């Protein structure tokens with residue numbers, strides 16, 4: 001009898017554990033695309049992976065293209081298997097099959113993150129330029145669209161001729177919020193200091209920005225435009241949820257990588273990723289978020305902040 005009671009008790013325990021397990025939110029499945037870039041993609045895609053996985057909210061897969069000039073026909077990611085696609089890619093055009101699979105995924109309401117130099121890619125691909133809203137370099141000029149900047153809290157479009165894409169010297173700079181009610185920005189300070197990074201300016205494109213979230217003032221004395229530049233925003237494109245973040249120039253190593261170690265950058269990446277995948281943000285305001293005077297770094301990409309290292313030991 002005693003043995004039977006013990007068995008029933010065990011079955012009960014297992015059932016309760018299983019039921020509790022059902023209430024755990026499913027991890028968000030993210031795909032990181034990399035493999036070619038004029039940046040240090042060998043470090044950046046691993047930094048993105050670490051930031052996402054250390055939060056405990058995401059699982060990540062990585063798909064790398066062939067090296068520049070290689071055969072692209074074998075690069076055929078299964079976009080539909082994922083809640084979120086993160087573009088860390090600036091290189092050769094994909095195959096026509098992969099182009100159309102990506103467009104299909106996005107148009108159906110897929111989640112996308114456009115990270116830093118991913119907005120340099122595919123200058124001649126019109127549909128891609130609508131997905132990023134603004135891009136730079138790779139021959140972009142007034143034919144790519146107007147130069148979009150911020151003045152009096154509003155987006156302004158300058159159609160006059162000129163190049164698309166530039167940046168001054170890397171430096172720490174202030175981020176200015178334009179929409180504190182958006183799920184991605186809610187609860188974060190309106191002004192905060194970003195760690196040493198490039199600030200993209202003079203970006204051009206169809207400028208189909210949905211919600212401008214943050215801008216920064218490009219310093220003329222260090223080679224910038226002298227204007228307030230849109231740096232973080234969502235894009236109005238079909239049913240998709242697209243989060244474009246121009247921050248995060250990658251350093252030479254994971255250890256020497258201040259722009260991606262910035263708690264502000266990591267928080268925006270995590271919140272933007274959750275929003276792009278689900279339309280919601282459940283993450284609280286981090287206690288170590290930068291202030292309007294002081295930068296904040298998570299050199300371990302959030303491992304100790306989220307206590308992920310302990311459970312893996």
Ligand code: ZN
Pocket residue numbers: 039116117198248249250
């Ligand atoms: Zn860069």
